[in-house]
Amino acid sequence: xxxxxxHFAIITxxxxxxxxxxxxxxxxxxxxxxxxxxxxxxxxxTLQDAGSPHIACQKACCKGLxxxxxxxxxxxxxxxxxxxxxxxxxxxATPDMPTQVKALKNYAAFEADEVPNGIFLTHAHIGHxxxxxxxxxxxxxxxxxKVYAMPRMQTFLEQNGPWSQLVTTKNIAIQPLQHEQAxxxxxxxxxxxxxxxxxxxxxxxxxxKIIGPNKSALFIPDIDKWEKWELSIIEQIATVDYAFxxxxxxxxxxxxxxxxxxxxxxxxxxxxxxxxDLPQTEREKIxxxxxxxxxxxxxxxxxxxxxxxxxxxxIAQINQVFSL
Numbered sequence: 001x002x003x004x005x006x007h008f009a010i011i012t013x014x015x016x017x018x019x020x021x022x023x024x025x026x027x028x029x030x031x032x033x034x035x036x037x038x039x040x041x042x043x044x045x046t047l048q049d050a051g052s053p054h055i056a057c058q059k060a061c062c063k064g065l066x067x068x069x070x071x072x073x074x075x076x077x078x079x080x081x082x083x084x085x086x087x088x089x090x091x092x093a094t095p096d097m098p099t100q101v102k103a104l105k106n107y108a109a110f111e112a113d114e115v116p117n118g119i120f121l122t123h124a125h126i127g128h129x130x131x132x133x134x135x136x137x138x139x140x141x142x143x144x145x146k147v148y149a150m151p152r153m154q155t156f157l158e159q160n161g162p163w164s165q166l167v168t169t170k171n172i173a174i175q176p177l178q179h180e181q182a183x184x185x186x187x188x189x190x191x192x193x194x195x196x197x198x199x200x201x202x203x204x205x206x207x208x209k210i211i212g213p214n215k216s217a218l219f220i221p222d223i224d225k226w227e228k229w230e231l232s233i234i235e236q237i238a239t240v241d242y243a244f245x246x247x248x249x250x251x252x253x254x255x256x257x258x259x260x261x262x263x264x265x266x267x268x269x270x271x272x273x274x275x276x277d278l279p280q281t282e283r284e285k286i287x288x289x290x291x292x293x294x295x296x297x298x299x300x301x302x303x304x305x306x307x308x309x310x311x312x313x314x315i316a317q318i319n320q321v322f323s324l
Contacts, residue, residue, distance in 0.1 A: 038084045038188050039212035039324040042107060044100040045074030046289050046316045048248055049127025054293035061294055072318050075127045076221045076290045079104040080210060085186035086110040087117040091219060097131030120148045122221060124156050124202035135171045144173040150193060153203035188213040196220060197228040212324025215241040221290040222246055224264040226274060237285055242322055247288025250304050254294040272311050283312035
């Protein structure tokens, strides 16, 4: 069930179409106080690494946004609030991290720290780790902020500037992760990283299983193709209550100026075909996320968004809150 805290009220995301704003989208269930929920998951961003408007984009989908930016368009990130242990956690350190960590702090039912109690990284592509720069001396000069990273990701941060300076000046304290080894963050919350196939130029790529006291979520913002993974995505969906899955592109048609083979992702139309025979209860777990600036999911209601919803799937929206 999706919940919203009182001071978040109704989700007021304005999803802009290429030339005009979409209507406000309301929460799917009545407003409920966060204090009655032990662990909650927040959607803090839904876009692909480079955001929207996209640098140098001359298409209609970006033209109006350069002059009138949409504050709801943030790079993909999730937040977790553990109200019982009074901790917050961030998944991905994006270029939009300053506003995302403030939103996470403000949502908490307790006096949360400005920096989350832990930051979990998936891989070394620009939208997923470069927000760490805001923890350095030029910005907040954080003191040993916990950053959870896999072995190659840890080595990349430790051996390459400017990230290595964050380590040597102790702005961040890297917490090592291992494939499929759970991290217990509190008695009611633990996280399990797992490797997925992606363009691993500088680090491995992982997804996360986020397990609360009552429900769990799968987070895979980046993967090449479901068929390349050694595990069955269908079997993995069956083990959780929510699945936030790579929906970077709706189909190949939206990218008409680059070789799509060089930026592999499972198209939403491919994922819908793969999952079409799942029971409705399984399909409605799936929330597509990590949308490229060209993706029509950023402009629904429209024909493509209607197709996604009519087939029983969901479109991740900024400020959504899920109880774990």
